[in-house]
Amino acid sequence: xxxxxxxxxxxxxxxKDFFGNQVLTDINFTLEAGQVLGLCGENGAGKSTLxxxxxxxxxxxxxxxxxxxxxxxxxxTEFKTPFDALAAGIGMVHQEFSLIPGFTATENIxxxxxxxxxxxxxxxxxxxxxxxxxxxxxxxxxxxxxxxGVEIDAGMTISSMPVGHKQFTEIxxxxxxxxxxxxxxxxxxxxxxxxxxxxxxxxxxxxxxxGIAVIFITHRLHExxxxxxxxxxxxxxxxxxxxxxxxxxxxDITRWMVGREVQKAAAAPAEPVRAENRDARxxxxxxxxxxxxxxxxxxxxxxxxxxxxxxGIGGLAGQGKLGIPNGIMGLYQAGGTVEFxxxxxxxxxxxxxxxxxxxxxxxxxRGVGLLLDESLExxxxxxxxxxxxxxxxxxxxVRWRDEKAIHAVTKKYIDALEIKCTSSRQNARELSGGxxxxxxxxxxxxxxxxxxxxxxxxxxxxxxxxxxxxxxLKRFNRESGVTVVMISSELEELRQTCDRIAIISGxxxxxxxxxxxxxxxxxxxxxxxxx
Amino acid sequence: MHEYASAxxxxxxxxxxxxxxLIIAGFxxxxxxxxxxxxxxxxxxxxxxxxxxSWNAVLVLAMVPMIHSGCGLNxxxxxxxxxGLLGGTLAIELGFTxxxxxxxxxxxxxxxxxxxxxxxxxxxxxxxxxxxxVATYVGxxxxxxxxxxxxxxxxxxxxIVMAYTGVGLRNMFALDSFYAGALSEFLKIDxxxxxxxxxxxxxxxxxxxxxGLAVWAFLHTKTGTAMTAVGSNPTFARASGINVDRIRTLSxxxxxxxxxxxxxxxxxxxxxxxxxxxxxxxxxxxxxxxxIGGASVNKASISNVIIGTLLFQGLVTMTPTVITALIHTxxxxxxxxxxxxxMVVYALTRKTEEAA
Numbered sequence: 001x002x003x004x005x006x007x008x009x010x011x012x013x014x015x016k017d018f019f020g021n022q023v024l025t026d027i028n029f030t031l032e033a034g035q036v037l038g039l040c041g042e043n044g045a046g047k048s049t050l051x052x053x054x055x056x057x058x059x060x061x062x063x064x065x066x067x068x069x070x071x072x073x074x075x076x077t078e079f080k081t082p083f084d085a086l087a088a089g090i091g092m093v094h095q096e097f098s099l100i101p102g103f104t105a106t107e108n109i110x111x112x113x114x115x116x117x118x119x120x121x122x123x124x125x126x127x128x129x130x131x132x133x134x135x136x137x138x139x140x141x142x143x144x145x146x147x148x149g150v151e152i153d154a155g156m157t158i159s160s161m162p163v164g165h166k167q168f169t170e171i172x173x174x175x176x177x178x179x180x181x182x183x184x185x186x187x188x189x190x191x192x193x194x195x196x197x198x199x200x201x202x203x204x205x206x207x208x209x210x211g212i213a214v215i216f217i218t219h220r221l222h223e224x225x226x227x228x229x230x231x232x233x234x235x236x237x238x239x240x241x242x243x244x245x246x247x248x249x250x251x252d253i254t255r256w257m258v259g260r261e262v263q264k265a266a267a268a269p270a271e272p273v274r275a276e277n278r279d280a281r282x283x284x285x286x287x288x289x290x291x292x293x294x295x296x297x298x299x300x301x302x303x304x305x306x307x308x309x310x311x312g313i314g315g316l317a318g319q320g321k322l323g324i325p326n327g328i329m330g331l332y333q334a335g336g337t338v339e340f341x342x343x344x345x346x347x348x349x350x351x352x353x354x355x356x357x358x359x360x361x362x363x364x365x366r367g368v369g370l371l372l373d374e375s376l377e378x379x380x381x382x383x384x385x386x387x388x389x390x391x392x393x394x395x396x397x398v399r400w401r402d403e404k405a406i407h408a409v410t411k412k413y414i415d416a417l418e419i420k421c422t423s424s425r426q427n428a429r430e431l432s433g434g435x436x437x438x439x440x441x442x443x444x445x446x447x448x449x450x451x452x453x454x455x456x457x458x459x460x461x462x463x464x465x466x467x468x469x470x471x472x473l474k475r476f477n478r479e480s481g482v483t484v485v486m487i488s489s490e491l492e493e494l495r496q497t498c499d500r501i502a503i504i505s506g507x508x509x510x511x512x513x514x515x516x517x518x519x520x521x522x523x524x525x526x527x528x529x530x531x
Numbered sequence: 532m533h534e535y536a537s538a539x540x541x542x543x544x545x546x547x548x549x550x551x552x553l554i555i556a557g558f559x560x561x562x563x564x565x566x567x568x569x570x571x572x573x574x575x576x577x578x579x580x581x582x583x584x585s586w587n588a589v590l591v592l593a594m595v596p597m598i599h600s601g602c603g604l605n606x607x608x609x610x611x612x613x614x615g616l617l618g619g620t621l622a623i624e625l626g627f628t629x630x631x632x633x634x635x636x637x638x639x640x641x642x643x644x645x646x647x648x649x650x651x652x653x654x655x656x657x658x659x660x661x662x663x664x665v666a667t668y669v670g671x672x673x674x675x676x677x678x679x680x681x682x683x684x685x686x687x688x689x690x691i692v693m694a695y696t697g698v699g700l701r702n703m704f705a706l707d708s709f710y711a712g713a714l715s716e717f718l719k720i721d722x723x724x725x726x727x728x729x730x731x732x733x734x735x736x737x738x739x740x741x742x743g744l745a746v747w748a749f750l751h752t753k754t755g756t757a758m759t760a761v762g763s764n765p766t767f768a769r770a771s772g773i774n775v776d777r778i779r780t781l782s783x784x785x786x787x788x789x790x791x792x793x794x795x796x797x798x799x800x801x802x803x804x805x806x807x808x809x810x811x812x813x814x815x816x817x818x819x820x821x822x823i824g825g826a827s828v829n830k831a832s833i834s835n836v837i838i839g840t841l842l843f844q845g846l847v848t849m850t851p852t853v854i855t856a857l858i859h860t861x862x863x864x865x866x867x868x869x870x871x872x873x874m875v876v877y878a879l880t881r882k883t884e885e886a887a
Contacts, residue, residue, distance in 0.1 A: 360770065
């Protein structure tokens, strides 16, 4: 276990870019045998990319490999496949379970590594017909489970287990590998109840005591403090902090996670909250909203949005912030009450929302937002044509498409939003991400709504386009007096654009703060109710 | 520099045309050139091609609405054909004769087409993504059911029921005293008196032009625009407040009705009604024609219909005379089957390529 001062794992100057987009820059840290390292950072900070490099995932090689060195026991290593990593003693437990539901825990733990007995048939036909040595299997899986220091029934089938036990079975599978030296746990407590999470933390301590190094990724910061020896905080592809856990507190970590230059952000809040908004009337009131959107479940959200403001909704991925607009606009099953302008809005009916002058720019540009194989003209004009009978000429009962009006309105928005395209008849598929996003905005603007939901308006577009998109939104809000609700994973962006920001955590509103509040406060809210 | 630009233009044009269309157009051109060489009269050949075009074009047009709404190629067109057959036979049974029987055939088949199309559309809404597979079996099973019905429905008119028993409809009967030539004789241009063997069935072509114009116009209306959008991206349409299922059902009803009118148009040109399993033979030629015309599984235009029908029917009418004269073996049927089935396979593989 001891290597005379050589750390078990050393990451040296790791760099990685995806097609010119730098996601990791100069990552350096070390990990000793028997140490538990807590790795945290916002979504997109580069945690999972780093773990993929360590684990030799194909996606890294396919996108041009990485720079820098991974040293294992002082030896430079580069894993070509996850199998190499497994052979070298690295185990990984992913967020999603990879277990066979109909098999018992023991069978899953030792899958494809079962101890075998020879029999008459296998003597003749070869090893593939050996019988499984169930006694030895039970012993080995029992040992692995004991290493964690928990009680689970090794003979129970996975499908009848509670979630927590499934998670333990996954970990036991890694532990049963004799050569295991380093275990990566990617948000293992995300699906566990508090009690199960306690037990898991206890088992992490047990593993560490037996000399296994653990990299523990989680959004629940108090768990890091409870179990880790050191904390590594990542932000925007950099390691911003690498300190012993004893010297950190939850508020420190959140500040490191979200705070860009904290002083700068605090000194220059994008724009002061406009005074008239303070007591502007409530234009939309949401009460006890639930939305069944896979991966973004909204549990119980109540919000009041004031007339004419830009209201931000933020939070970590998977906590439900995206479910709010999708649920209200009828794209996913939803319940609760939503009142707009004093009148109740019928849920689960996109048409009713659009009729009430609400509009929605979806986060799923290609799937929901655009007709990829139709012209920009169609994309911009379609909803307004269908909902408000704009851009139509009437001949008796026949409502004919008014190509001239459609062309004119598209041209107007192409100029106003500086959309780069060869002509307004170009297909939407051929535009870049940023310009596609602008088309989505133009589509919503053409509806001339009184209330606009914008979901992840800057996802996947470059910095220049980002500024233009946010600027267009602000202008639309100021000039047309339209109330805008902007949902984004990027806190800084929300703080630059919005008047007030609600943070969604665990499908509920964790709190609403003015944009000028400190990053730490926002960070604390983000993780406050994480499920 | 100028040559360079034209090379790009040529490549773009080639891509836009699509190889199958070019190959088949080239082959057809070859047939037209070879026709005089093999001793067959070019004017007669042209007459045949135009004739076959006028019979089939409406059936091919019946593909368009369903392609636009994303229901894919209408392999269930036998359902529309059955509505047409019901309309035709009932109009005759009710005692209509001459061109009036054609009008009444369309009138009577309309409620059947709406009914069949509505049910078919509701079925297709339940199995989104597998439309073409299910449509094929809808076609097969409905034809089988109607095989029984042709025997059970108490038709009485002696010119269409079985000769001996008087029970059940004949396998095939002539339309001479009914709607044969109802359209094709209208404003017919016959150049035979001038010594040229060319006949143009103006009425049939006008009728197709009328329907084609109507479909084109429909696709330019608000509802037609919604139909295209539903086919292009159903989620987008739903988020824009469109009732996707309703639009899809409407497109299926339209396709089914056009199928019914299409088969009646076919019969008035052909001069006979074929019953029982005959509707099954209508599917592949219509599907293949629209694909050769340049349509894909989710995009089709009226020009695709016109070009495709001309190419496909040209191929079918020219090969028996020209190729048989050339190689002294009748391979026309083989070529027809290879082209139509091959075209469908080609189109379906394009679809998955696009999705990936």
